[in-house]
Amino acid sequence: MSTQAETNRLAVIDTDSGFITVLTKRLEVAGWHHRVLSTPVPPDELVAMKLNAVVLDMAALGPDAWDYLERVCGMLPELGIVVCSGRSTVAQRVRALRLGADDWIGKPCHPEEVIARIEAVVRRRRRSRVQSDVGPLTAAELEIRPDQFQAFVSGRSLELTRREFELLQLLAEAKGNVLEREAIYQRVWGYSMAHGDRSVDVFVRKLRQKLERGSPGWRYIHTHFGIGYRFDPESLVADGEIAMTEASPPATPEGGAPGEEQMTPAAGEPTAS
Amino acid sequence: MSTQAETNRLAVIDTDSGFITVLTKRLEVAGWHHRVLSTPVPPDELVAMKLNAVVLDMAALGPDAWDYLERVCGMLPELGIVVCSGRSTVAQRVRALRLGADDWIGKPCHPEEVIARIEAVVRRRRRSRVQSDVGPLTAAELEIRPDQFQAFVSGRSLELTRREFELLQLLAEAKGNVLEREAIYQRVWGYSMAHGDRSVDVFVRKLRQKLERGSPGWRYIHTHFGIGYRFDPESLVADGEIAMTEASPPATPEGGAPGEEQMTPAAGEPTAS
DNA sequence: CACCGTGTGAAAGACCTGTTAACGCAGGGG
DNA sequence: CCCCTGCGTTAACAGGTCTTTCACACGGTG
Numbered sequence: 001m002s003t004q005a006e007t008n009r010l011a012v013i014d015t016d017s018g019f020i021t022v023l024t025k026r027l028e029v030a031g032w033h034h035r036v037l038s039t040p041v042p043p044d045e046l047v048a049m050k051l052n053a054v055v056l057d058m059a060a061l062g063p064d065a066w067d068y069l070e071r072v073c074g075m076l077p078e079l080g081i082v083v084c085s086g087r088s089t090v091a092q093r094v095r096a097l098r099l100g101a102d103d104w105i106g107k108p109c110h111p112e113e114v115i116a117r118i119e120a121v122v123r124r125r126r127r128s129r130v131q132s133d134v135g136p137l138t139a140a141e142l143e144i145r146p147d148q149f150q151a152f153v154s155g156r157s158l159e160l161t162r163r164e165f166e167l168l169q170l171l172a173e174a175k176g177n178v179l180e181r182e183a184i185y186q187r188v189w190g191y192s193m194a195h196g197d198r199s200v201d202v203f204v205r206k207l208r209q210k211l212e213r214g215s216p217g218w219r220y221i222h223t224h225f226g227i228g229y230r231f232d233p234e235s236l237v238a239d240g241e242i243a244m245t246e247a248s249p250p251a252t253p254e255g256g257a258p259g260e261e262q263m264t265p266a267a268g269e270p271t272a273s
Numbered sequence: 274m275s276t277q278a279e280t281n282r283l284a285v286i287d288t289d290s291g292f293i294t295v296l297t298k299r300l301e302v303a304g305w306h307h308r309v310l311s312t313p314v315p316p317d318e319l320v321a322m323k324l325n326a327v328v329l330d331m332a333a334l335g336p337d338a339w340d341y342l343e344r345v346c347g348m349l350p351e352l353g354i355v356v357c358s359g360r361s362t363v364a365q366r367v368r369a370l371r372l373g374a375d376d377w378i379g380k381p382c383h384p385e386e387v388i389a390r391i392e393a394v395v396r397r398r399r400r401s402r403v404q405s406d407v408g409p410l411t412a413a414e415l416e417i418r419p420d421q422f423q424a425f426v427s428g429r430s431l432e433l434t435r436r437e438f439e440l441l442q443l444l445a446e447a448k449g450n451v452l453e454r455e456a457i458y459q460r461v462w463g464y465s466m467a468h469g470d471r472s473v474d475v476f477v478r479k480l481r482q483k484l485e486r487g488s489p490g491w492r493y494i495h496t497h498f499g500i501g502y503r504f505d506p507e508s509l510v511a512d513g514e515i516a517m518t519e520a521s522p523p524a525t526p527e528g529g530a531p532g533e534e535q536m537t538p539a540a541g542e543p544t545a546s
Numbered sequence: 547c548a549c550c551g552t553g554t555g556a557a558a559g560a561c562c563t564g565t566t567a568a569c570g571c572a573g574g575g576g
Numbered sequence: 577c578c579c580c581t582g583c584g585t586t587a588a589c590a591g592g593t594c595t596t597t598c599a600c601a602c603g604g605t606g
Contacts, residue, residue, distance in 0.1 A: 090383040097389040102397070103376065110363040116370040124375055124397050127350060147450045149500050161594060162499040199596065201552065208553095225604065226551070434583060472585065474563065498593065499562070 008122060010034040011049060013056040026111045040068050043075045052122050053080030073100025080121040084114060137172055140233035141215045144172055153214040167203050171231035180228040204229055283307045284322060286329040299384045313341050316348045320464045325395050326353030346373025348464050353394035357387060410445055413506035414488045417445055426487040440476050444504035453501040477502055
């Protein structure tokens with residue numbers, strides 16, 4: 001809940017163009033990343049897409065539909081699977097659900113209901129997942145650890161407060177992009193910024209202070225006059241000079257966070273400058 | 274799938290005797306513990322039942338059905354909620370799903386499908402708490418034994434109460450991760466924390482007290498201001514030093530009750546390394 | 547040069563946590 | 577049947593930490 005703005009990723013495997021058209025329109029409104037496939041792609045590829053859920057029509061899966069469904073369910077236990085198919089019998093629906101599908105919707109159906117059901121499935125999945133979903137994020141000497149609500153430099157904590165940490169995390173996740181004050185405030189504080197509020201500036205200052213104290217030699221946060229701030233680690237010394245204190249590989253103190261690859265929500269898309 | 278040694282607990286809130294008869298018969302075959310209710314019991318009571326899921330008919334909930342549904346969903350985010358009702362509109366189904374229901378089935382329906390859908394809903398939840406109850410867990414001088422609902426230090430019990438133990442176990446299993454108060458409360462108490470509830474803090478204090486009494490020289494639970502707590506054993510004495518039991522315990526001579534077990538006069542202890 | 551936006555420091559105030567004690571409830575024993 | 581004891585909950589207070597706000601200096605922009 002706190003980490004909002006998490007975009008959901010969905011694949012639709014179907015051949016019913018009318019259904020797809022209507023559904024994708026709704027998905028765009030809802031802000032889902034989605035991809036339409038007309039043939040059953042190998043489970044491996046589904047894995048690579050890092051999906052949250054998949055909607056599929058048994059009719060589009062060809063003759064080996066049940067095999068395919070079983071393989072996908074077995075291979076991606078964390079994936080939300082919603083079958084949206086034409087006429088079906090109770091036995092078929094029960095079979096799919098037992099195989100591991102999360103829901104079955106009969107066509108014709110209202111796209112809004114499809115989305116609501118997908119969301120229900122994903123919601124349930126989110127809750128059950130251990131909170132190790134977000135891997136540590138590193139930048140220059142910095143190691144940002146969402147699991148600890150804290151940032152480290154060569155193993156030493158920067159002693160950030162909650163707000164400071166969330167601000168840093170937000171900026172770092174948008175690496176390279178300029179974020180406007182209003183947007184920052186909105187996402188860290190959770191509500192709209194009052195006119196004339198300087199909180200963001202004050203926190204940027206505190207953050208810079210702690211960053212410099214723990215990692216002198218680097219500048220992390222840049223100011224864009226009249227706009228906002230941008231995170232982008234920049235060495236203050238010539239490249240080859242970092243003689244001592246190299247030890248760049250941030251030693252993971254111990255918490256064995258699984259080496260989750262960082263799932264980039266959206267491809268970097270620079271906000272105009 | 275795996276040994277279904279764990280029985281599922283389900284409540285059915287409905288007044289349709291025919292439906293209930295058929296459904297309960299199937300539930301018995303499937304080995305579910307179930308309870309039939311003809312009126313909407315207060316959410317508190319649902320909590321006490323320690324359910325995995327609930328099946329409910331909007332028609333049986335009376336005039337405040339939507340309110341009730343919303344309250345239950347908000348209070349028991351971990352509970353699987355399946356609505357099984359008569360004729361309905363898309364808008365109603367979407368509303369229920371958005372409120373937090375996991376599935377909506379229209380009557381009439383086949384009991385086998387109802388069960389399959391309940392199982393699909395519960396299936397996800399189960400994954401998360403799979404590995405929790407097996408082997409003993411040790412950390413520093415501590416030995417946490419789920420089979421006894423108790424923690425030990427060099428063989429001596431810490432005399433933890435049930436809640437204290439569950440809290441400790443939860444924290445220890447998440448070793449190294451910060452857990453937010455809401456998350457802790459939800460997983461130990463089983464339902465959502467009311468705003469302003471300080472129970473978690475109080476129990477953390479009791480736990481720290483007992484931990485310190487049994488294992489001075491170590492700090493186990495760390496506070497993260499504005500967030501929650503983190504379990505991470507930390508020695509209070511420098512590594513190479515011979516712990517002299519250096520006055521860490523402020524004695525507290527003025528004993529309250531005479532029966533106070535102040536044992537541990539000098540029992541050998543640290544020696545660890 | 548005038549104007550606005552940003553950096554900086556400090557102080558007031560809101561919020562959070564540690565700690566203690568009293569209350570109500572349930573189970574066991576007399 | 578009543579009393580005793582242990583446990584969990586709730587309220588209240590004290591002490592600290594974090595946020596916000598304000599004032600002023602500095603620097604970029606037109």
